[in-house]
Amino acid sequence: MADAVKFTIDGQEIEAQPGQTVIQAAMDSGLYIPYLCYMPKMDPYGACRMCVVETESNGRTMTQASCTTPVAQDMIVRTKTDDIQELRRGIIELLMTEHPHGCLTCHRIELCGPQDICLRHVRVTDRCTICPKNERCELKDTVRSMELDLTNPMEYHFRDLPRHVDDPFYDRDYNLCIVCVRCVRVCEEVRFDTALTLTSRSGTALVGTSHGTSLLESGCEFCGACVDVCPTGALVEREYKWDKAEKTVTSICSNCPVGCQVITEVNKRNKVIRFRGDLAGEANNGQLCFKGKFASDYPNKKGRFRYPLIKIEDEMQRTTWELALESAAANLKKFNPDQVAVIASPRGTNEDNYVAGKLARVALGTNNVDSALNLNPEVTESLLASIGYAAATNPIWDLENSKCVMIIGGNPTEEQNVLAVPVKKAARAGADIVVIDPRETELTRYCRDGLWLRSKPGTEVTLVGGILRAVMDEALEDKKFVNERADGLQEIKQELWNFDLVRVSQITGISEEQIRLAARAYGSAESAAILYGADTVPAEEKGDLALAAANLALVTGNIGRSGGGVFPLFGGANTQGSNDVGANPRFLPGYAAVTDASARDRFSREWGVQISATAGLSIREIIDAMADGKIKAVVFMADGISPEQPGLEGLLEGLANLDYLVVSEDFPGEVSHFADVILPAATFTEVDGTYTNLERRVQRVRQSMTLNYEERPGWSALARLGSALGASGFEYDSAADIFAEIASVVPSYAGISYERLEKGGIQWPCVDPEAPGTAILHGVEDENFRPKLTPMSIREILNVHDAEYPLTLAHGRVLHEPDHPVDVENRNGMNYITRDNYVQIHPDDASDASIIDGDMVELRARADRGGNAVTFIGYAKLNSPHAGLVSITTLFGEIAIAMQDSDDPDPAPRVRGLPLMAVTLSKVNVPAGVA
Amino acid sequence: MANEASKAADDVRTQIQTVLNGQNQPTVTVLSSLLEIQDVLHYLPNEAIEETAAFSKTTINEVWSVASFYTNFRFTPPGDHTYEICWGPSCHVMGAQQILKRVQDELGIDREGETEDGKVTLKYGTCLGACAQAPVIAIDHHHKGKITTEFAAKMARELMA
Known part of the structure; x- marks a missing residue:
């Protein structure tokens, strides 16, 4: 690190890093310089001039904006001279002429409420007390910090600009806007969406959208970053708009495995009213997404389970915890261990999941325990064989250092939103983005020509093999790394001979040239990362895809390198953690295989019972076994489970077939409908615990709302059930107790404690209390595990042919499609997207169905249980790349609308992903005279 | 009716695309594209913003921010x-x-x-x-x-x- 620069601010000696600006250095030292347009973690903009300071350097005295002035050795900075104060006063007074400020000059401001009669005759449009951001207004704080005497300010000029209150989730009132441009900059610089822009110029410059259009067509991803940075009431969340926070608590979001650190605001009525991205959050750097920002207030919703319920004569009746658990224990004891299963919640903390695994093994004697959204365990577990760890190798924000990012069958913008932010940042910095996916997703627009490999569905593994072959052909491998640090190069070289590019090209439908292009982009990049999901990959290929990705990364030396790595994509806030701590049918805590006798012995000693040697059933197998009647009783932590989730097909039929079901849930839903005993669950805002995110970071979930009824955290319910079943070792007083036990049995968690987590998350493996955690796996040679390349075989396309539904629909979703017209219709004061779909069809399929370009066609998928079939109608375009593949692309705004209009108290888990669907294609005959 | 309107819009789009692709100066920018379109259509309809965004691989808002900055651009058709x-x-x-x-x-x-x-x-x-x-x-x-x-x-x- 370069030498620190020493200088003084108002006489105080400051040390700063070279390249820092004066305001950053001041902030780091706890000194305050008033500012408005500056925002930490964003580029300096220098527009508002509030942060002017007097600098004296090399004998020259100047007045400069401290947000754009770099620090210099021996510089003298004065922030409070009369001249400077005078300048700032002038700026603020000009700003105030266009921002309501009547209350700012009043001594009663702290006492006045919105409904009070004003004795000073301040007009309603000029009052601070009616502003939704009153009491949390950054502008007000800035004005007051300068102790300006605004007794005789300039007249307020009300601009009477239109308010935009018809888009999802947040309101825009530009009458309150001071044009600091933070929202436009965060949207452009950090999120790369440009859903908001600066319109017009000089005196009429304002924030807005093209032609003042709705956010639904302007490319907004509804992440709320603009709302979080707005220093005034111009951008405000609509829900709980005027509510004031009584306390704020830092916690972790419960919607996806990114593990964003959020600042939770709770009001005096014990409602959680707002979520703000925490700038200190290591996994999210202050960012959130549409789910985390706008759909995390479900703990407040009406209709929650407040008391334990028990089924008596087909009616659920209120009971006590003791009776509910007694009855549950008595009933569960009637079944053999292999007839019982425990399903853990994707929102469960590590503590909940650990107790769930222990309950299954110790109290119920079975290994049938899995997390409900652990639907593609192969994507992580397969890595154990090649990398040695069942997790992503690199940190999320390390992706911004990548020179190439390959995304295979995943849609992070929707499923792991904030993970896409550093990927886009890398793209903006010039990294190549390679997308292997038949669907058009948000990230495909970052692909250079030819780098969106739209292969035939189901051929991803062969394609990755082809890319690997091309890498070897062109000698792009990292010979030193792969020879010195990994095993198995010779073996896979043999296999790769089969990956003849002509053949790969025939199988995948991707030209040789494109395969080579992708191989060069990935192989020749200084550092390249792979994100792979399993959305579009057939079930039996998922593990192989993980291994193929790992092979590619190892051969090119992208393991253990900053900007490189492999990132498995999966769902569920704590799926990583649940696998780590053993809520997994194949592994005891710490990935100790159930089939390994020494591991079983260790846990037998630890827990005082014999551990069953047969691997348990995975969540998919449990669902099938329920339908077959092999599993008869289930303990189900159903918080945040949508049975419509792709992969959970058959869940409800299975539950209906059970003899006995214990459910711990927050809201009545499809799962609790079948329950014999319902235990009221506390939500993530009501519990203490830890989540482990997809980059292996263990982070603290903190309780912000008090529990006023009889809901209990998952671990407590499960532990008491364990005791009721007569098992010992379930006497826990707090989540911290359980975490201490986890740390004692999971080696990679050994150095982590609640005390250490107070200072921020820690990435496992962290083996002792002094170790800082491990950001990049295999960053240094790992004495415990030597990476291995795994042989892979070429395979012909897996024919998932369905005689009745012969075509595969790849439904894509993007933020913004300027060349595909959108109509926005306003109904009941809210905006809705109406537009015609374009259905991409291959000419062969079209001619089979006598369809010509421009015909109106219908796609219909198989009907679900309720007889509802997903259908799409649109105009045919005969430009699908492969016969058998049809595709449509819709807009992201549709998710926002669906969530906003949802009657479900907890809509985020119900956002439908984009699985491939088998469909039929038919022509719609438009009656004459109707357009 | 709707069909006629959408056909007219399609025609405008085709016309705009021809203009955009016909630019042969060394530096093609959002601004040059907008100027060329206005030369032909005498104003910038909504489609001009959208097509320029698609052509320049940017968003409608970026294009709007340029177009709305200059008072010379007009967004409604001029009189005859x-x-x-x-x-x-x-x-x-x-x-x-x-x-x-x-x-x-x-x-x-x-x-x-x-x-x-x-x-x-x-x-x-x-x-x-x-x-x-x-x-x-x-x-x-x-x-x-x-x-x-x-x-x-x-x-x-x-x-x-």
């Missing part, structure tokens, strides 16, 4: 004819105010801009550079000097007919 009235000092002294009032009455508007039927665009000119001929008007950029209020009204009536 332009009617400029000079209200520079010389013309003002020679009675431009009364001419303006009469012409506006004839056109049925009380400001600059298009008449309701879209036939005429009225513009105020700060100085048309022919002070010796004051008062001056310009119809479709053809100057007419030393005019009377009656003559100005008659010209307006003829354009509106």
